[in-house]
Amino acid sequence: MQVNNLLFLIPDYIDKDHNFIDVFGFQIYYYAIAITLGMLTCVLAVIPLFKRRGMKPDFLLDLMIGIIPCSIVCARLWYVLFDIKSFHSFKEVIDIRSGGLAIYGGVAGGALGIVIVCLIHKKSITKVFDFGAVMLPLGQAIGRWGNYFNQEVYGAVDPKAIGFPISVYIQDAGEYHYALFFWESVANIILFALLYLFLFKYRGKRNGYATAFYFIGYGVIRAIMEPLRDAQYNLPLFGSETLGSEWASILLILGGLAVLAAVFVRDFNDCGKNFKKYFAYMFAGKKEPQKAVRNKAEHTAPSEAAAKDSENGALPVGKVRSLKVSKSDKTDAETPENTQKQ
Secondary structure: OOOOOOOOOOOOOOOHHHOEEEEOOEEEEHHHHHHHHHHHHHHHHHHHHHHHOOOOOOHHHHHHHHHHHHHHHHHHHHHHHHOHHHOOOHHHHHOHHHOOOOHHHHHHHHHHHHHHHHHHHOOOHHHHHHHHHHHHHHHHHHHOHHHHHHOOOOEOEOOOOOOOOOEEEEOOOOEEEEOHHHHHHHHHHHHHHHHHHHHHHOOOOOOOHHHHHHHHHHHHHHHHHHHHEOHHHOOEOOOOOOEHHHHHHHHHHHHHHHHHHHHHHHHHHHHHHHHHHHHHHHHOOOOOOOOOOOOHHHHHHHHHHHHHHHHHOOOOOOOOOOOOOOHHHOOHHHOHHHHHHO
């Protein structure tokens, strides 16, 4: 174990034969600890955001019950499908302790878990998606350190052997490789900080923006990192020579742009002429005015009803016309003389 960088005080590698904790004969790998720590950190970090956005923290437990198993299953399934030629039996497919979880599959599985839980509890799916989009970069940033402990998913050879945080030592190769895990971890922390600050300050009632920003931001990060990986970690597309992870990054960016365009058009139609004003409130951290949404039905229905009533000679809907009765219009029955006669 060698330390070249006194600033970070992190060794250039962890011995692959001792990258676990032994508990009564059961080996708990540092990789699993990193992923678990990432999940727990996300749960703790999202609680203030839940309270800020009017969600009950108790709902988190139900979300975790749905998200965690779906994420693990889909992450493994994604990894197997993209490198299916390497698996020869069902036992190898389900053996996740040997490694092999794809982050894209984990994200897709987490989204599926959110949809299922929200449908059961009748919660807004897009609102919960925004919470998940903010927390994902944090979990990914911490989980990436599992690659450090396993000495995997690294970059090309570092000819200068600078050491951490530029490169890490790979025992099997006997040389230094660029520490892509650390670079991506830092990028994810930055993305998390920006998204968390945005959603914490955002006081509007419109959901979907944080989700779109995550797709775009994380897609850009992965699009930059994928070509830098060592060739053995570029997952082929269904066993072909096409790099599936690069295409997934591009699709992620395009999907984020599509979501952003969809929510933008939705809110433009809702706000009408006051679109710029209400968006200024939303993104400046101010509370959105009560009359931010222009409901077309509420505005058009009365006018149509008024037009029909005017054709029929009736009073306009929603208006009261005061009728002034002149003295000459009074009936004889209302005069004092006629009252006495009666």
